[in-house]
Amino acid sequence: MVIDRNRWDNAVQIPPEKFEGFWRERLKTERDILLIVGLGWDPRMTAFTSALKDLGGAGNRDIHLIHYKPSLSFRSEHQEYIDLNLNAFDLLVDSWAVKQAINITTRNSENLYIGDKEIAQYYKDFDFSAYTEILVDLSSLPKSLYFTLLYILVKKSIAHHKFLNVHAIVCQNPKLDSQIVESADDTRFLKGFRGQFGRIGNETIPKIWVPILSKNHSESLKKLRDITTPRDIYPILPFPSKNPREDDDLLIEYSKIFANEWAHFSSMNFIYAAEDDPIDVYQSILKLFDKQQEALKPLGGASFVISGLSSKLSSLGAFMAAFEKDKIAVVHAIGRHEPPESMDKDFWDEEHMTAFKKKLHSIWLTGEPYEL
Structure with a gap:
C-alpha cells in the first residue's frame, strides 16, 4: 500500500x-x-x-x-x-x-x-x-x-x-528519440492541462515555465516561450543519462537561446533529473512547484507550465506532475514526426x-x- x-x-x-x-x-x-x-x-x-x-x-x-x-x-x-x-x-x-x-x-x-x-x-x-x-x-x-x-x-x-x-x-531508447525530428506546426495547451492559464483574475500572476530538454527542439523552444511568456524559466536537463555528456551537449546546442533569447535567464535555474527515471522528473517538478508557490505567495503564487521536449519516459514524469497539481499546465509543440x-x-x-x-x-x- x-x-x-x-x-x-x-x-x-x-x-x-x-x-x-x-x-x-x-x-x-x-x-x-x-x-x-x-x-x-x-x-x-x-x-x-x-x-x-x-x-x-x-x-x-x-x-x-x-x-x-x-x-x-x-x-x-x-x-x-x-x-x-x-x-x-x-x-x-x-x-x-x-x-x-x-x-x-x-x-x-x-x-x-x-x-x-x-x-x-x-x-x-x-x-x-x-x-x-x-x-x-x-x-x-x-x-x-x-x-x-x-x-x-x-x-x-x-x-x-x-x-x-x-x-x-x-x-x-534516448538515442533513437533524440534523432526523431518533430516540427512545431502548432503550440498550445493540451486538453485537461490548462492549469491557471487563461483564468480571469490570474493575468498578473508570475508565470514559471519548465521545459524538459532533449536534442533538436530549437524551433519548439522559441514558439513555446512565445506562448507561455514566462517570468522565469527552469529547464530540466537529463543527468544521469546513458550518454554521460548529454547534459553538456544540450547546453552547447541551446547556448544561443539561453544567452540571447531568454531575457534575464540564470544558469542557476537549471534542474537535473535522471533520464530513465520518471519519478525523479516528477519529484523535481513538484519540489520546484512547491518552492515557487511559497516564494511568490505575496504575488498570488505562480502560474506553472511544463513542456515535455524529452524522451517519453521523462515526459511521463511531466504528465504525473501535471496530473498531481491541477495548477500545472502543459503546453506542447505539435507537428509532424520525422524518423x-x-x-x-x-x-x-x-x-x-x-x-x-x-x-x-x-x-x-x-x-x-x-x-x-
Whole structure:
C-alpha cells in the first residue's frame, strides 16, 4: 500500500532488468487486459505486444489500435514503415487477442489540431468495467495524444474503478528519440492541462515555465516561450543519462537561446533529473512547484507550465506532475514526426526487435498499490 505526501512518490516502477520477471509473475493470476497501442512508423511499436504475448497468462486480451492521422484519407510519407508495423502487429494478434481499430482524426477542416479532444471524447465514455488491467503502450503514440489519454484513464480509475490497474509502458531508447525530428506546426495547451492559464483574475500572476530538454527542439523552444511568456524559466536537463555528456551537449546546442533569447535567464535555474527515471522528473517538478508557490505567495503564487521536449519516459514524469497539481499546465509543440535519416527496414529485423524488448519499462499509475 502506498501512502505518501504526493500520489506517486513511491510509485511502482519496473525497469528493464526486472520487467519480464515482474510481468511473468503478475500474469500467473488471471487478468483481463485492454492494451492500447498507437499505429505509427516507430519500429518499437510491436515490442511490448510481442513481449506480452510471450508471457502468456489466462484472461481476455483486447487491443485498441489507435489509428491517428489528420484525416481518414491521409496517407503518410512513411506509409511503408507503418505498413511494416501493421503487418507485424496483425501476425502477433491473430488468434491471440481481439483487435479493434480506433480512428482518431487529429485535424479539423481548418487544419487546427484536435487529436487530444478526440481521444478524450472517445475514452471518457468508454466502459472499462470488463477489465482488471489497462496497459497503455506509449512507444508509438505522440505526447499530444497520450498526455490526455492517460489523464482520462487515471481520472476515471481513481473516481469510478478502484480496482482498475492502469500501467504506462515505454520502450526507452534516448538515442533513437533524440534523432526523431518533430516540427512545431502548432503550440498550445493540451486538453485537461490548462492549469491557471487563461483564468480571469490570474493575468498578473508570475508565470514559471519548465521545459524538459532533449536534442533538436530549437524551433519548439522559441514558439513555446512565445506562448507561455514566462517570468522565469527552469529547464530540466537529463543527468544521469546513458550518454554521460548529454547534459553538456544540450547546453552547447541551446547556448544561443539561453544567452540571447531568454531575457534575464540564470544558469542557476537549471534542474537535473535522471533520464530513465520518471519519478525523479516528477519529484523535481513538484519540489520546484512547491518552492515557487511559497516564494511568490505575496504575488498570488505562480502560474506553472511544463513542456515535455524529452524522451517519453521523462515526459511521463511531466504528465504525473501535471496530473498531481491541477495548477500545472502543459503546453506542447505539435507537428509532424520525422524518423531518423539512418532508419531503414533493418530496424524491423529480429536483432532490433530483441533489443527493443530488452528496453521496456512500465510504471503502475493506479490500482492495487494505491488502495486505501
